[in-house]
Amino acid sequence: MTVINIQHLTKDYGNNKGIFDISFGIEEGEVFGFLGPNGAGKTTTIRHLLGFIKPQSGKSTILNLDCWNQSKEIQKHLGYLPAEIAFPENMTGTELISHAANMRGLRDMTKAQQLIEMFELDPSARIKRMSKGMKQKVGIVCAFMHDPHVLILDEPTTGLDPLMQSVFVKLIHKEKQKGKCILMSSHLFEEIEGTCDSLAMIKHGRLISVMNEQDFKxxxxxxxxxxxxxxxxxxxxxxxxxxxxxxxxxxxxxxxxxxxxxxxxxxxxxxxxxxxxxxxxxxxxxxxxxxxxxxxxxxxx
Ligand SMILES: Nc1ncnc2c1ncn2[C@@H]1O[C@H](COP(=O)(O)OP(=O)(O)OP(=O)(O)O)[C@@H](O)[C@H]1O
Structure with a gap:
């Protein structure tokens, strides 16, 4: 079943900036890499999927729900890790994770606790005192703790040290085995090669290559x-x-x-x-x- 479906998505910001005629689909149990240099259009595409941007033309759906009109419904099934995490600085990590759980109506914090242990995170510190890597770990806990069916991860390993990057890779493999649909943007080949089954490559807002599972062999x-x-x-x-x-x-x-x-x-x-x-x-x-x-x-x- 195609879980994430993007068809002819276009957003023209002028001066040849934006995204142009982007189409690809991601299946259940598939980890899909979205690869491209800085400014290529990865985040713009992802923001359409999250319902933050109305497409100029084309459309995108998640679980057959329209990303612009039905984003509230989609949210229940979605875990999102933004590229730039803007957390309220005065909260502690623990408070933020509880707040995010409350917003979702999540009571069972077993998975959140497992993630905290897995990433060796001490969430008791204030966000403003946290390193980039620690903030990223808090973001990962918030994205995965409700066990969502669909995960959209924008440059997920930013700030993680090599040891934690390999913990992250293990997490992705585990989630994939559970049949999750995962979209992961990156500008690092190695990260995509180690985790993904297929990929799309974007440059100057246009797809220049799509590789399926067979191509990856x-x-x-x-x-x-x-x-x-x-x-x-x-x-x-x-x-x-x-x-x-x-x-x-x-x-x-x-x-x-x-x-x-x-x-x-x-x-x-x-x-x-x-x-x-x-x-x-x-x-x-x-x-x-x-x-x-x-x-x-x-x-x-
Ligand atoms: N709201 C906006 N108005 C005008 N131009 C924009 C807007 N948002 C993004 N852009 C431009 O669109 C292009 C694509 O940006 P985008 O953030 O999607 O790239 P990216 O692939 O995520 O890059 P990075 O790896 O640096 O995060 C860039 O040239 C960017 O400057």
Whole structure:
């Protein structure tokens, strides 16, 4: 079932700013990455989904409810983590979490407590004394504590240290297993690659690429750069049935591309040969896009 559905969504702010003809859908149990550089239009798209912006043309729905006309109904099923969290500074984290729960009519705080422990958050401090990372953790607790079916997360790992980023990735995997529909915006390839099943890439307000689950499978492959001592070994490895993506005869070097489950087979095969060097070159989303859009100027994306 398509939970989030965006069709031809357009908001023109003038001067070529805004979003233009954005369309994509996200299914139940799918983690969808929304990737793009600063100012690309990620937040503008997300604000439409939240019912904060009326579309100029096109429409978006969540659970078949219209995001502009039925946003109140949608709120019950939605968890939202904004990119910039503007919390009332004088409250403590605990007060804020209770306040957010009361607004939702949420009584059972079991999940909130689990999240607080999982992220090692001390919510008793005043928000104004909290670091960026601590505020982000409070935001995560508020977005997930009512166990919503749909999660919209705008640059969710901002301010989290690497350890907490990996806790966040675990949380996303768990929520996905429960069948949640998750939209996650980011300008970090690594974050999207580690969590998402599919993605849309936006630049200058327009979608430039959509990758589905099948397209993502290529990142389960690894390329190895292998150099041999003897010509005979260099030649015979090419007859072993591996995918050879590049051959350099002068240096007796090959690039072998394997699925992650073929690694033992490759090692067995190499153990019979005289290898002088062996380098792993993991296929990454970032590399894929850099190759795909060679010639264009990139900062992050
Ligand atoms: N209310 C507005 N009026 C005019 N221009 C706007 C408005 N809101 C956003 N923009 C412009 O629209 C473009 C898209 O902005 P948006 O915030 O959606 O980008 P983003 O992809 O979320 O970027 P970032 O990664 O920096 O958060 C930007 O050029 C921004 O300046």
């Amino acid at each position: 290529q990142f389960d492959k690894t390329t190895f750069k292998i150099k041999f001592q003897k010509l005979h070994d260099f030649q015979s490895i090419q007859e072993e049935g591996f995918i050879i993506s590049e051959i350099q005869k002068d240096s007796l070097q090959v690039m072998v591309e394997i699925e992650d489950n073929q690694i033992n087979e490759l090692i067995r095969s190499l153990s019979k040969r005289d290898v002088t060097s062996f380098h792993e070159m993991k296929n990454s989303l970032e590399e894929y896009f850099m190759n795909f859009y060679k010639g264009e100027k990139h900062d992050h994306v």
